[in-house]
Each structure stands twice: as C-alpha cells, then as structure tokens.
Amino acid sequence: MKKNIAIIMGGYSSEVEISLKSGNVVYKHLDKEKYDAYRVHILKNKWVMVDENDNEHPINKHDFSTTVNGYKITFDCVFNAIHGTPGENGVILAYFDLIGLKHTSAPFYQMALTFNKRDTLSVVKQYGIPTATSIYMNEGDEISTKNIIEKVGLPCFVKPNNAGSSFGISKVHTEAELIPAIEKAYKEDSEILIESFLDGTEVSVGVIQYKGETKVLPITEIVSENDFFDYEAKYLGKSQEITPARLSSTQENRVREVAKRVYEILNMSGFSRSEYIFVNDEPHFLEMNTVPGLTEASILPQQANNEGISLAQLFSNAIEQALK
Incomplete structure (x- = not known):
C-alpha cells in the first residue's frame, strides 16, 4: 500500500520562494509508484494542501490532516523542504513530534542548534574543529568598530545569526x-555574527544518512564571480560549482573526515550541507x-548525481530513513 507523503514548503522567512521551488522539485521526482505525494504550503497566513489543479484545502492543525470532497487525508510522513523558519530551525518539527508524525529531518533540537550559527560554532570548537575568529552581538549592544576590527581584522563578514541563502550578509573591507x-x-x-575573512578554497560538503549509514557525498568547489558566495552567486548563476572539487588527495581526505565528524558531533540525521574554507590544507568549518x-x-x-544517486532515489531514501 502506498504511503501518503506531505511535502511541506514555503515558510515564514525571506527564503519562502526558494523553498517553494525545492518543494515542487521533490513533488515532481518523488516515486509515484511508492508514494502518494501532497504539496503542503506552510505560510504565515495559512496552512493548505494544494492539489493538482492548484485548489487549496486547509490543514487541520490538530492532527495535520486535510479533507477533500468529504474524504479525510492523513499522512504517514512529512518531507521537510522549508528553508529557514519554521522548518529548518526545528519549530514545526517539534509540533510533528508532539502529534507523532514522522519527518525527514533531524530531531527538532538538532535543527534548532544548527540553524543558530554561533551556537553551532560553540559546539564544534569544543571538539577541536577549526573555525574563523568571530564576535557575537545582539541588537542594542554597544558597537565599537575599533574593537571589532582589532579582533577579526579586515576584510570580515557580517552575518545574521539565524538566516539562510546569504540574506543580510556583507563582506566588509573598510571600517x-x-x-x-x-x-x-x-x-x-x-543576533549577528562577525567573522574574520579566511582566504582559501571554499567547498561545500553534503553529508546524509543513506541506506542506514552516514555518507559523505562528492565535494563541490565554489568559485564565485562576486566578492563572496552571496545570493546572486547561489541562485542567479554568478558562480561556478565544480563537482568533484579540484582538491589534493590530502585536502579531500581531510575535509571528508572533518565533515563526517561534524555531522556526528552535532547528532545529525537526514540531509546536511556544510561549508568549509581551506587554510593551509586545513578545512575551517563555516556553517x-x-x-x-x-x-x-x-x-x-549535483553531488548525489555525481555519486550515481538520482533525485528519486535521494528523496525516497530520506522517506524510508524517516519511516524506520
């Protein structure tokens, strides 16, 4: 019997449109012989299931069900495609845990932790994982540009602590x-994070649970046409993404080892993609x-495809791992 899968997408952050694109790709490629897939838009003003004719059916938040033509539809599993809040920061996942609904992401605490850049850095530093020098600030804190520059130097990066897709990030060259x-x-x-600039090759490393094991996917080298890997570079074609990355065997072995270690340190499961910059052949963890x-x-x-894993296989695996 086919499983009912709710693909949640949208969210409450600046990443809503990107999330809708991701969610629709999951919907397109999910194995229709195994699953009945449903698109569920989680938006600030409504939670709705959107059918094939783009008709909207409200979600009952009591049990995350919906009703179509008098027939109640419940779900066996949720595929989480929400970038930012409330999907990536764990908020909605805590709700699913409360009502006993399985999902494809890590437990809500791990999601909340890793969405908070400075808390994630605080944890991995304790395990000796190299990172950039950084300063944390809360809105309202006194700002001393002199003290900031003395600690992190120039250029440096200023980032929102809880945001994705490079929204709100700046590379600062002068005081x-x-x-x-x-x-x-x-x-x-x-909350914001100010980090020193690391001058070296930037790579992105996917680590996932695949067929019950932690798997490090082929590494991608990021070559941005812009000053850094910003929104344009990520989504508007202003970068080269080279998979597999042009690394020495020493660099590749080291970053694979560190990426797997970080995944395990943070008690992760499900999907993850982490960014690293090499300084003297040592990968420094960013986020x-x-x-x-x-x-x-x-x-x-892209990385999964390089490993011979299709989108259908990638998405089916996430669901099967969740159902176990």
Whole structure:
C-alpha cells in the first residue's frame, strides 16, 4: 500500500520562494509508484494542501490532516523542504513530534542548534574543529568598530545569526562599511555574527544518512564571480560549482573526515550541507544547512548525481530513513 507523503514548503522567512521551488522539485521526482505525494504550503497566513489543479484545502492543525470532497487525508510522513523558519530551525518539527508524525529531518533540537550559527560554532570548537575568529552581538549592544576590527581584522563578514541563502550578509573591507553592514544584518535577525575573512578554497560538503549509514557525498568547489558566495552567486548563476572539487588527495581526505565528524558531533540525521574554507590544507568549518536547496541545479542534488544517486532515489531514501 502506498504511503501518503506531505511535502511541506514555503515558510515564514525571506527564503519562502526558494523553498517553494525545492518543494515542487521533490513533488515532481518523488516515486509515484511508492508514494502518494501532497504539496503542503506552510505560510504565515495559512496552512493548505494544494492539489493538482492548484485548489487549496486547509490543514487541520490538530492532527495535520486535510479533507477533500468529504474524504479525510492523513499522512504517514512529512518531507521537510522549508528553508529557514519554521522548518529548518526545528519549530514545526517539534509540533510533528508532539502529534507523532514522522519527518525527514533531524530531531527538532538538532535543527534548532544548527540553524543558530554561533551556537553551532560553540559546539564544534569544543571538539577541536577549526573555525574563523568571530564576535557575537545582539541588537542594542554597544558597537565599537575599533574593537571589532582589532579582533577579526579586515576584510570580515557580517552575518545574521539565524538566516539562510546569504540574506543580510556583507563582506566588509573598510571600517566605514562596518556599521551599514551591521544594520543590514539586524534587518534579518536580532543576533549577528562577525567573522574574520579566511582566504582559501571554499567547498561545500553534503553529508546524509543513506541506506542506514552516514555518507559523505562528492565535494563541490565554489568559485564565485562576486566578492563572496552571496545570493546572486547561489541562485542567479554568478558562480561556478565544480563537482568533484579540484582538491589534493590530502585536502579531500581531510575535509571528508572533518565533515563526517561534524555531522556526528552535532547528532545529525537526514540531509546536511556544510561549508568549509581551506587554510593551509586545513578545512575551517563555516556553517551547516540542514534543509539545503533541492532543485535540479542545487548543490546537494549535483553531488548525489555525481555519486550515481538520482533525485528519486535521494528523496525516497530520506522517506524510508524517516519511516524506520
């Protein structure tokens, strides 16, 4: 008997349109012989199941069901394709845990932890994982540009602590640029992170649970046409994404080892894609994405394809792992 799968997409953040694209790709490629797939839009003003004719059917939040022509539809599993809140930060996953509904992501605490950049860095640093020098700030804190530059140097990066897709991020080259960059980051989040610039090859590493084992996918080298891997570079073609990355065997073995270690340190399951920059052949951890882009052109699907894993296999595996 086929399983009913709710593919949740949308969300409450700046990433809503990107999430809708990811969710629709999952819907397109999910094995229709195994699953009955349903698109569920989780938006600030409504939770609805959108049928093949784009008709909307409200979701009953009591048990996450919907009713179509008098017939109640319940779900066996949720495929989480929400980038940002409330999918990537674990909020909606805690709700699914409460009502006993399985989902394709890591447990809600792991999702909340990894969505918080500074908390993630605090954990991995304790295990000796190299990272950039950083400063944490909350909105309202006194700002001393002199002290910031003394600690992290120039250039540096200013980032919202809880945001994705490079929204609100700036690369700062001069002291005069620092305050506007901080103000920009605060528009996305009340907590920010200021990090030193690491000059080296940037790579993206997908680590997933595949057929019951932790699997490191082929590594992608990021070559941005812009000053860094910003929104344009990620989504508007302003970068080269080279899979497999042009690394020495020493670099490749080391980043694979570190990426798997970080996945295990953070007690992850499901999808992840982490960014690293090499400094003297040592990969420095930047951040982890636990609901990475899932379109045909996104990095993690590129990596899976390079490994011989189709989108249908990738998505089916996530569901089978969740159902176990």
